[in-house]
Structure formats: structure tokens, C-alpha cells
Amino acid sequence: MVIEQVARFIRTYEMIRPGDVVLTGFSGGADSVLLLQLLWELSRDVGFGVQAVHVHHNLRQEEADRDAAFAEAFCQERGVPFFLYSCPVEAVAKEKRLSLEEAGRLERQRVFAQCLRDCGGTKLALAHHRNDLAETMIHHLARGTSLSGLASLRPVRGTVIRPLLCLERAEIEAELARRGIAWCEDSTNAADDYTRNGIRHHVIPYLEQSVNRRATAHMAQTSLDLMEAEEYLAAEAKKRFDEYCVWREGELELSARLAREPAILQRYVVRDCLEQLAGRRKDLGREHLESVLGLLDKQVGKLVCLPYGLEAVRRYQGILLRKRDGSQNSQESGYTLMEGEGRWVLGEFQAKVSFPEDFAGNFERISEKKYTKCFNYDKIKAGLVLRTRKSGDFLTVQADGGRKKLKDYMIDAKIPREQRDSILLVADGQEIVWVVGYRVSEAYRARKDTKKIIQIEVSGGYTNE
Secondary structure, eight states: OHHHHHHHHHHHTTOOOTTOEEEEEOOSSHHHHHHHHHHHHHHHHHTOEEEEEEEEOSSSTHHHHHHHHHHHHHHHHHTOOEEEEEOOHHHHHHHHTOOHHHHHHHHHHHHHHHHHHHHTOSEEEOOOOHHHHHHHHHHHHHHOOOHHHHTOSOSEETTEEOTTTTSOHHHHHHHHHHHTOOOOOOGGGGSSSSHHHHIIIIIHHHIIIIIOTTHHHHHHHHHHHHHHHHHHHHHHHHHHHHHHEEEETTEEEEEGGGGGSOHHHHHHHHHHHHHHHHSOOTTOOHHHHHHHHGGGGSOTTOEEEEGGGEEEEEETTEEEEEEOTTOOOOTTTOEEOOSSSEEEEETTEEEEEEOOSOOTTOGGGOOOBTTEEEEEGGGOSSOEEEEOOOTTOEEEOSTTOOEEEHHHHHHHTTOOGGGGGGOOEEEETTEEEEETTSOBOTTTBOOTTOSOEEEEEEEETTOOO
16 A cells, blocks of 8 residues: 555655654645545554645646645645745745745755744655656756756755655556545646646656656656765765865865875865865856866966855965855855966856967967857956856947846847846956857957957856857
8 A cells, every 4th residue: 555655665765753843845746635635544553743834826826825725625624734825936036036936846855844943843855756757857957957956856955855756657647546635736746837838738747658657666766866876975984074074264175185086076076075164065066066076187376166156276285275265156146267377166157267478460260169158368357257247237239338128138139038147248347248158248249459368268157169
């Protein structure tokens, strides 16, 4: 029986202990309905409390009101404490320049954490199942990820538990139908507007129908194997931290002797170093770790800029990792391109800066591509910064100095609205020098009479060079 299968899964990963208070994320969809139902039934035998929290996203109007009413009634019938939170997801998405999908996820995380504190919960139960796990694996794999990303939906992570990772979506719906229990359907799940929905509706069915009908189950098992591999490598990296890393006045010195370790352990050690300096690691990707390790093959003094206002500098004995003075850099505030050649990383992008010599009289030999551009260095006023758009940005579009608001340029260039906040820019104050992948400013364009140029090459992200 399904309830016995879930109970075994809970015991295997020691998800719940007697005396726990389990707060359940309860949307009213099939997954969360079965999760709450099973936890409610199991709570009487195991001896733990069950509560439910519903997040109203204020996006689907009457349909969202219906879901909230259904969730509350379901809990009342079973005597389960119910908490309802209303979140302005659309406003949050606009303010933080996020997609509705990402803003909703962040708001749910915030609400769950707050509700756990307020109601005295000890565990948070989420209704992710094997199909969610497979979709997440494919999504992360396509975007670029590590072992951790391929096993991000874990049965247990801190206080978060996922008791339904042993079931597939079809098993969940079949069990509810067998029991005669109704649930709510979210109309947005039927559309392909969200990336995950496209994977759900097209990729997974193709794999199950044309490759292997147990593709989802196999991916679920592989994810658990990868989770074990990730935990092992993380533990091995921690053992090596004390051997290769030394704290000195808030900075980390990383010994060049780290290079004798396997490459994968080198990356794990660097990841731990950066996480300790920044206090988080969500935006630390493989390209960041490799850019740090790449300094071991560079001259002393070479530097790379990293997320969270961090930088890595090549020193005689290894690499110095530290926070940049007075820097609060982010994807929005950007990274300043310092004088001297170097390589900078901004999110999924990498920028290489160089200063070609003997430019005078050799204009023809300076090659430019879509993602490699040359600019008149002497025209720079405030200093070049890699960032995304801000209010007040403008672009010089005519040789006589004629300007256009960046927003108007993006509209004229037919850049989709949902992409405009993520387009990488090279800016000099509020004047845009280069809309990466599109056009450069006429005011900064390198010409035959230019005395000194700065060349910027961008890769990663949406680039294809």
C-alpha cells in the first residue's frame, strides 16, 4: 500500500521523530493533498503533530481563492491547524526583477520559514515527488550545474523533509482516486509558459514513451546516488580545508599545494572557501571555481572578481581570497573593470579585458565579433562597469551625439520584455557603452584615430561565441 511505502521512506531517512510538529506546505493540489492526508493518518501511530500552511499568491484571482477555501475546509474536516498567508507575488517580481515563478518560490520560502517560527514547527514537509525530482535534474543539467544541483531535491535537508520522493505523480493521483479524495487543479500547470512545465509536458513523456517507461524512477534513484557522492566529496573537502587554507584577518590564503589534489576536490575546497567568506553559495557556479583555480597558472598579481563582492588574487604561495574593499557588487550593481588585463565573472557571464598594443596605424588587424568589442579608452569617464539595466540609462546612437533612453532602444531593437532585465551591459556611469550582443555606443566606438583601446570579450550566458 502507498501509505506503507511512504512510512518506510520516512523511516529510512529518519524524517520524523515522536514529538515533532510537522508543518506541511499545502497548496490543495494532488501532491500536497495526499501528503497531508498520509501524515495525518501516520501521526496517530508515530506520535507527532501535523499543521498546514497555504500561500495565496494573488495571481489567479477566483481560482486562487477557491484553492485557499478548499485547503482550509480540508484541514477543518480533519482537525488540522491551518495557516493562510497572502503574498503580493507580482509586486515582488517587479521590485526584484524576477520571473513570477521565481518570485513565488522565494515568497513561499519566506512564508514557510516564518510560519515554522510562529507555530513552533520542527519540520517542514514539502510534497515533491519523483517527477519533480526528474524535472529538476533535467532543468539544472540543461542550465549547467554540479553534483549538488543534480541532487537538489533531497529527502532531508535540515528541517525540510520530502516524504513523497518515493512516489510518481501517477501513483499519487491513483491513490487519491482510490480513496475518493478530491483535489484542486492549478490552471497554470497546463500551460508551457514556465520552463518546468515544458519539461513536464514534453521532455519527460518523450523519455518515458520512447526511451524507457521507468525513466523517471531511474532518474530518482540516480539522484539519490549523486546525493551520496556529493556528501562524500563535501566531507573529503572539509578534511582538506585545514591543510590548504589559513585564515588571516578576515582573508583566506589558499596554498598552491592544493593543485596536487584531484580536480574535483580542488573545486570543492574552493567552493567551501568562498562560501565561508560570503556566507552563502547559491550563485557560485563551476565557472567561478575554475576561474579561481586558473590563477595558479597565472602571474603573481592576477585577479578575478567573483559574486558577493569577493575577489581572488594570485600570490607567491598560492591564492588570496577576500572581500573587495567597500564593494557590494551584485548582478544589479555590477563589477568594475579595473585597469590592467583580467577576467571577471558576473552570474553566468565571463568577461575578458585586454589592451591591444600598437593600435595606431593597425586598425585593420583589430577583429570584432558579436561578443568581442573594442572601445576608445580615453572616452571613459567614471570607469567601466559590468551590470544589468538601471533607471536613467541611455545610449548614444548617433555620431553627432544623439541619445536614446536604453528602454526605448530595447523596444526598438525588439528585445523581449522578459529578457531586458537580464541583458548584460557595459556602462560608464549611466551612459551605456555596450548592450552586449546588440550595439555599442557611438561615443565610445574605436576609430582609426583612437590612441588607446580597451577590448572586452564576453562569453557564457546567452552568448554563442
